[in-house]
Amino acid sequence: MRSTAEPAPPVREDRGPVCAGGGTAFRSALWTGYEGVLIPPARDLLRQFALRVHVPHHALREAMREVTRQRGLAPAADGGLPGGADEEWARAVEEELESAYGVVCELSGFRESWMELCRPQRHWIDCLTELRRQGVYLGLFTSTPAAQEPGWLRLITPALFDAVVAWPQGRTDGVPLSRAEQTGGHGPVDCLLFDALEHRRAAARSAGWRVLSYDAGVTEVERALADSCPAAD
Template identity: 50%
Template sequence: MTDDQISGPAPFALWTDYTGVLTPPAAELLRAFAARVGAPGHALREAMAQVSGEHGGTLPPDAGAPWSAAVEAVLEEEYGVVCDLSRAQEIWLDLCRPNRVWIDRLAELRAEGVFIGLLTDLPDGREPGWLRLLSPLLFDAVVRRPSSAGDRLPLREAQAAAGRPAAECALVDASGARRAQARRAGWRTIAFRDTPSALAEVGRLLDPEVAVPA
């Protein structure tokens, strides 16, 4: 896609989620986290789900000492696993490495005139260093969303930030629940399963007449 192919306003404002899109997939992050803290993956996943509810399987953005102590207790009482989760937030953020291919393409699209926004459940000041550095250069707007999958997404706030109606906004997200919510609000959605297929879908969305290799 070239500058000539996006002439005038781009057809969609493109919003990307954080976990599993800008970072490795949640399942991959959890495997790496389990290996780092020395806990069996299945036990850690179940203990986190028991403590975190809908957020189970990923680290809640506000996870602190009480969360770590609760997960440690479940691991020991129900699985006989003893591990130290006192540095859980630090370890998790260290594992959330940037998806360079996706980020580079977003930067190209923004330079071509596409509005690029970030939906994230990370509280201000809790982002990894690389995201804090990149955000002003990569995103036209950052909108905070709730952590729980069932909570209402701030879609109207995102539309206002982009200056676009729902029909001209698109969300790229690994979560089926969030994509369904966006579709019900009139947004277009792209399922992020892997980087090449998501890039192909973005290309077709922004310029349906251009063939984009998967």
């Protein structure tokens, strides 16, 4: 399979400090997710993957969903790869595609192909880099085992995030949120979540966190953090 070079994380153009007074004692911590923020949303990756393997998108989505259900695996949010997906799972998806949709395809090496599509969303990496430079506490929720993450993500995570908390696929309770609060030393009202996954946003709202809509842009994220800036002298 053709390999691609790992893109280097870009440097964001300085747009000035989030805090007008230039202070760095932010009250709020910003937590975000890997899926949909650092990389495109899983639904977009699935469409690209379907094109790559020459399978109709709806057929691939439903075949993956059915095989995942049959095998009792935790479904991935938003159409991504389920936890525990392996080559045997891929062969079962091939069989489901052929029997249910008359589609013959080759999914061996599916994980490597999927990972090649996990390109960094440069504007968000730039934004987070600048916020970290200004003193914002940044945390990452991830449901992806480290061995399955793109190499570029493993490289930038230690420099970009203060903490990483696992949020297993299929988990809907608030335990990861409590761990995040303990890790960062922030109470619920001082935690801000910007995440693509609805079940995480719902859990955060229930736990008393502030939650940004996934449609928010860089400006909205910075504005929300500005509310936690120290008062100017």
